[in-house]
Amino acid sequence: MSETNRQWLLKTRPVGTIGPEHFELVESPLPTPDLGAGQVLVKTLMLGFDPAMRGWVMDEPSYLPPVALGAPMRASGVGQVVRSENPDLPVGALVQGLLNWQEYSIGDPAALIAPTAIPAGVPPNLALGIFGTTSLTAYFGLLDVGQPQAGETVLVSGAAGATGSVVAQIARLKGCRVVGIAGGAEKCQWLVEACKVDAVIDYKSEDLDKRIGELCPNGVNVFFDNVGGDTLEAGINHMADFGRIVLCGAIASYNDETPRPGPNNLMKLVARRIRMQGFIVLDYLARAPEAIAALGEWVAAGELAWRDDVQEGFEHIPATLQRLFDGRNTGKQMLKVADPE
Numbered sequence: 001m002s003e004t005n006r007q008w009l010l011k012t013r014p015v016g017t018i019g020p021e022h023f024e025l026v027e028s029p030l031p032t033p034d035l036g037a038g039q040v041l042v043k044t045l046m047l048g049f050d051p052a053m054r055g056w057v058m059d060e061p062s063y064l065p066p067v068a069l070g071a072p073m074r075a076s077g078v079g080q081v082v083r084s085e086n087p088d089l090p091v092g093a094l095v096q097g098l099l100n101w102q103e104y105s106i107g108d109p110a111a112l113i114a115p116t117a118i119p120a121g122v123p124p125n126l127a128l129g130i131f132g133t134t135s136l137t138a139y140f141g142l143l144d145v146g147q148p149q150a151g152e153t154v155l156v157s158g159a160a161g162a163t164g165s166v167v168a169q170i171a172r173l174k175g176c177r178v179v180g181i182a183g184g185a186e187k188c189q190w191l192v193e194a195c196k197v198d199a200v201i202d203y204k205s206e207d208l209d210k211r212i213g214e215l216c217p218n219g220v221n222v223f224f225d226n227v228g229g230d231t232l233e234a235g236i237n238h239m240a241d242f243g244r245i246v247l248c249g250a251i252a253s254y255n256d257e258t259p260r261p262g263p264n265n266l267m268k269l270v271a272r273r274i275r276m277q278g279f280i281v282l283d284y285l286a287r288a289p290e291a292i293a294a295l296g297e298w299v300a301a302g303e304l305a306w307r308d309d310v311q312e313g314f315e316h317i318p319a320t321l322q323r324l325f326d327g328r329n330t331g332k333q334m335l336k337v338a339d340p341e
């Protein structure tokens with residue numbers, strides 16, 4: 001085991017686009033205290049990247065406290081237990097949780113998101129990807145918040161991403177007609193051929209508002225929005241009466257320097273009796289087994305397609321986060337730090 005712990009610390013809070021310049025790579029001594037009861041020392045194997053990380057570095061109240069300046073950047077990950085004072089998480093076990101941008105971390109059962117064991121045989125990429133938080137977000141956001149009914153039309157933005165692609169496929173599996181919005185021909189083609197969505201809109205080359213109207217002549221019953229901004233405004237324009245808008249995220253605005261104006265058509269929500277609701281997946285963690293069981297059945301039946309985008313190199317961690325914001329990621333963004341021992 002290494003005696004040092006490389007870490008990426010938050011150096012400054014970004015204004016505008018987040019980048020490697022906001023982080024500092026340091027080498028610290030390995031955290032080797034006497035572990036307390038229930039604690040484990042975890043070696044990071046794979047890190048997950050989430051657009052929400054852009055919000056976590058802002059010094060403002062949110063659903064999680066801001067990452068402190070000088071602290072390792074908060075991040076989800078999969079690791080291997082290398083020392084243990086926890087009989088449920090023995091040495092060698094694979095765990096997932098908030099491991100942060102560092103090679104080693106101490107997992108504490110009292111932490112906000114304590115490390116949990118990964119079922120035997122599930123590799124890190126699947127634990128973080130198709131069985132990870134983004135899929136839980138898709139499952140609960142679509143089914144609990146969106147409440148789609150068979151035969152309804154579901155519109156999904158960010159549809160080729162980790163969350164959006166699972167939303168689109170669950171909607172299809174529930175008997176809905178699915179229209180996906182994504183950037184670029186390659187992602188649109190993957191949505192049609194692998195995810196079997198009914199129609200796609202390439203927002204980078206097509207008139208989004210016009211195409212939603214053409215593809216959803218009877219209106220959109222559920223709009224699962226990952227993008228916000230102009231995309232949200234266009235979706236609102238085409239909602240059917242009593243439709244539901246699931247506010248999952250607004251990635252188009254995460255790097256804005258100043259708040260952008262809100263949708264200019266909110267009165268349509270009144271006229272069409274639309275429910276628009278945000279949600280945070282953390283509120284559903286107690287029900288994770290339900291989602292994972294359903295996802296497992298769909299995976300075993302060959303009903304779900306997904307893509308893992310696995311980068312490599314500890315030094316490339318901050319640059320990898322940027323891939324989410326310029327759409328270079330194809331599927332769940334991850335970075336491999338080490339192999340299991």
Ligand SMILES: NC(=O)c1ccc[n+]([C@@H]2O[C@H](COP(=O)([O-])OP(=O)(O)OC[C@H]3O[C@@H](n4cnc5c(N)ncnc54)[C@H](OP(=O)(O)O)[C@@H]3O)[C@@H](O)[C@H]2O)c1
Binds near residue numbers: 250
């Ligand atoms: N509410 C929750 O609890 C929760 C939990 C997880 C994630 N989320 C949200 O879900 C969304 C997707 O997250 P993810 O982790 O699954 O990432 P992802 O969709 O795999 O990757 C992000 C994608 O966003 C698209 N994008 C980036 N900038 C854009 C822009 N300016 N306009 C339009 N699209 C843009 C890109 O796709 P294109 O190439 O197609 O542009 C990019 O690939 C985010 O908004 C995230 O904050 C919410």
